[in-house]
Every structure is written in C-alpha cells, then in structure tokens.
Amino acid sequence: MRRTIVDLLQRNAEHAEAFRSRFDDVQESQRPDAVTVCCSDSRVLQDHVWGNDEPGKLFTCGNIGNRVVQRTEAGEAVSGDVLYPLEHTGTDVAVVVGHTGCGAVTATYEALTDGVSEPAGIEHCLDLLKPHLEAGVEALPDDVDRAGAINRLVEYNVDRQIELLRDSDDVPEGVDVVGAVYDFQDVYSGSRGEVHVVNVNGETGVEALREAHPEVEDRIERLWEY
Template sequence: MSTLASLLAGNREHTKRVAGSFGHLQEGQQPDAVTVCCSDSRVLQADAFGTDQPGEVFTVGNIGNRVVQVHDGATVVSGDVLYPLVHTDTKTAVVLGHTGCGAVTATYDALAGDVSEPPGIEHCIDLLAPRLEAGVERLPHDLDRAAAIDRLVEYNVDAQISALSDSPHVSEDVTLAGCVYDFQDRYGGDRGEVHVINVDGERNSETIRETHPEIASRVNRYWDY
C-alpha cells in the first residue's frame, strides 16, 4: 500500500470516530487551548494530551515550537498562535517542546558556526537563535552534547513563553504553560509523558507546585538556571 493510500485508510477510521462530533462546530470554534508543538513526527501533538475530538485544541506545529514570526522587520507573535487567543476566546496557550529536538540541535550548531541549511530551514533557525544564544552561554562547560541539547530544549520553551508574555496582543488572563514531551527517558517518567516546566513565566518547580497543586505531580524541570 502506498503512503497516501495508507493515510486515506486511516482517515476512513477517523471519519467513523468523529462522525457525530461536528454538529455544534458548524458555525465556529471555541477551543479550550492552543498548543504550539514541534512538528517532529515522534510527537503526536493532540494525541499527547488525549484529545481525539474536533473543537478541543487549536494545534500549531513548526520546527522548534516557535511562537514568533517576522513582520515588517520586527519579531512578533505568530498569527497562527494569536488567532485563537484573539478570535475564539481561548484562555490557555501551551508551548510543547520535546527531548532530542532537531531544531534546537541545529540552532545550537548554527550558533557555533557549524551548519548549512536551505533558506527555509535557515529562516526557522534564525528565529530560534536570538532566544537560544544566551542559553548556550549559560551551559555548564562539562556537558556532553545530548545533555546540552536537553537543557536548551527547556530554555527554548521558556523563551517562547516569554515572547507570549511580552506581547501586547496576548491578554493577561491567558494561562501560558511551557512543557516538554519526553520520549528519551530524560525526566524519569513514562515515555511520552508531558512535563510542566513553566507556568506564566514562573520556572521554579516548587513555586509552580504550590501555586497549581492540581498539576503538582507533573511539574518536573531538568535544568534550573
């Protein structure tokens, strides 16, 4: 079976599952959350949160789980992230990074001057690099490459949360959550588990647990800097 035929067969199963789910969505949407996830094929964005029904989550995917774009020479929050926050009354934004992120790795290499990519990919790296540069400078000097990338994954999530928080177009009543999806056993939980590392700019795990006891067991930072 060709790849396309396989995808379409999967869609047939999808239609059976969601056939009765669109009635209240014909005229619009009001998703509970917008998730900004790396488009890495190993991270199933909506499924990672157990959402399998339309209308629940507004999903944004790109390499490096970026929330920013360049407009008229200025770096601004991307329209695909802003849309649900501005137009559908969505009050939760989740930035979901992941262990072993190739975009973070490529940016790490680019900051060291050791990368050559097609223009489209280079543009994505250029959006990540200014936010990761300070993180690279903070890395302990005795880390191996994998450990450095894992720390920068968290640093990148923090940086994207900061970009949302600093934007005048993101309402102050929107909850901003930074998370990491772990399929490489870095955090000690189950493979595929989502770990909360940042809420509304707060990075201290104990403070987050005290402020949000309902998610205390899922708060787990890899790097305190």
C-alpha cells in the same frame, strides 16, 4: 499512487466513519479550550499527547522548534497561528510544548557553536530561534554532554517562547501561558510519553511551581534551573 497515500486515505475513511457525528456542535464555530504550540516533529502527536479526540477542543499549531513568533516588516510578532484563537475564539490558555532531542534546537545549537548551515527555508526558521537561544548556549554547564546540552536548551527555548508571549501587547490580558516538555527519550523521571511542566506564566522555579500548583506537582520537573 504511492502506497503511503493509499494507506493514509484508508485510515481517513476509518476516521470519517468514527467521527461522522462528532462535528455537529462545531460546524459553524469553534471555542477551543487551549492553543497548543508543538514542534512539528513526527514523533510528537499533538492531540494524542493529551488524549484528545474531540473536534474543537484544541487549536493546534506546529512548526520546527515550537516557535510562537514570525518575522514581519516591523520586526518579530506573535505568529498569527498562535494569536488567532486568543484573539477570536475566547481561548485563554496557551501551551508551548518542546520535546526531548529536538532537531530544531539541535540544529540551532550546531549553528551557534559550529557554524553549521542549512537550506534557506530551514535557515529562516533557525534564524527565529538563534537570537533567543544564544545566551542559553553560553550559559550551559561546562560538564554537560551534547545530549544533555540539547535537552537543557529545549527547556530554555520553551522559556523564551513563553517570555515572548508574555511580553507581547497582542496577547490579551488574562491568558495563561504554560511551558512543557514532552519526553519520549526517558530523560525525565516519569513514564515515556509524559508531558512535564517547566514554566507557568513565566515562573520556572520547580519548588515555587509545585507549591503554587499542588494538583500537578508530580508533573512539574526541570533539568535546568539556570
């Protein structure tokens, strides 16, 4: 067997030993505090981002491009991965987390600007991003470099996913939706690995957000207020 699998199983044995008694209260049901939608990029450690090691606390969804929608015969709909905890476990907070240097956003940008294509499975995922990012690509500042364009589109994509959640009749009333960007490239002003809030219930203005949420004002930051 590949050494990678052996190493994974050894680490799982350590996990099982440490977590042996931590499932007692959640064996039969779950009531997570929030559902998080992160990019499945290997550099984004969904639970570790929040310092979480408590089973049942977070309902974590991951896909390339931190998308909240899937395509159905009736058109786009909020993905069941995201909707399930909002509908069935009493979860009333949804957090969409993009990240600096996102490969899915980069691939979408290249597809929209240079016509670059991908294998069918990846292309399907990008096709769910393209219509929501196209206007953002067109609105990019003329003087921004490629890396700057990508990271601005990361924010733009988070905004569009928040918009999709807010516009959906399937998302229960009273759910708070928050957009954020995880930075491991020193793009924002905080420490590497920090999450920066960029959108709360559709509000994207930095000053307005800081005034409304003074308890986290130092974590509210955007690269692009378009």
